[in-house]
Amino acid sequence: MKINAIWDQYPMIKDELGQTLDLMAQNIRADNQPIAQAILHMVGSGGKLLRPAYLLLFSMFKATDRHKMIALAAAVETLHTATLIHDDVIDSSPTRRGSISIQEQFGQSTAVYSGDYLFIVCFRLMSKYAGDFRGIERYSQHMEAILNGEMAQTSERYDVNISIDQYFKQVSGKTGQLFSLAAFLGAYESGNTIAFAKRAEQIGLKIGIAFQLLDDILDYTDTSQEIGKPIHKDIREGIYSAPLILAMAQDRTALVPLLKKQAQINDQDLLIAIKLVIKLGGIKQAKTIADNYTQEALIGLKELPDLPAKKILIEITSALLERRF
Secondary structure, eight states, rough: OOOOOOTOOOHHHHHHHHHHHHHHHHHHHHSSHHHHHHHHHHHHHHOOOOHHHHHHHHHGGSSOOOHHHHHHHHHHHHHHHHHHHHHHHHHSSSEEEEEEEEEEHHHHHHHHHHHHHHHHHHHHHHHHHHSSHHHHHHHHHHHHHHHHHHHHHHHHOOOTTHHHHHHHHIIIIIIIIHHHHHHHHHHHHTTTHHHHHHHHHHHHHHHHHHHHHHHHHHHSSSOOOHTSSSSSHHHTOOOHHHHHHHHHOEEEEEEEHTTGGGGOOEEEEEEEEHHHHHTTTTHHHHHHHHHHHHHHHHHHHHTSSSSSSHHHHHHHHHHHHHTTT
């Protein structure tokens, strides 16, 4: 499968990411061939592979079985793919990474089963390659946190009183946990100490939160073609992210009446809301918070042993802030 061109400058990891995708493809053997092909197309459709990349890089601080680490990277990316399919079902999203989503092609029920199938693939890889029960236990804990984050987001839809703390609880589970899990598994399963693995876990969490903040900012600043998904869809569906929440904290009087229209908000009102978020400094504040999380992650990375993987970790984490990754 073709690897995203962003990894061309990092040959040390590019080949292993290619092997990660190949192993995922080998393990996706659903009986329904059209569904299997749709999943495989999604897997190979140009995702950035950041989570498996972080796992592989954190595993390079110890000499270890590279096939094992590639298999665990495949497990984490399979889990990520499963959550994306389920996200598209929840959001009724017609596209994913510039292509028709599985739920749009085959219906919501089939998409749910497709996501569930990928959970099985993930567990299969984890059970076969995890060194002991600690890795599997950590996986289950992170999976629970991811689902709790998703449920929190669902239960807080259209809540104009949502706080920034509630938002961070959502993203810590929804996005932060996958980066955190990847970092932990890479560090721990490679034979490093549990203390080192927990440090990696916390760094991964900060990177994941910063990544989600920046993703939410892009929803207000970029086009659908640039980010590979419909923009401004979250407001219409009642998913209120940091830029909007921070803007409401500055002035609720103009924004709340628009938001109370919920799914009936029209395009003109949506445009007004977006302009208000920008005017009230919501995007600027969210960018500052994302910068703080990134800087905290970079401080942790700079304390790691001076090995080639450290240099790459610092470079790609810094690049995330400008969304060059």
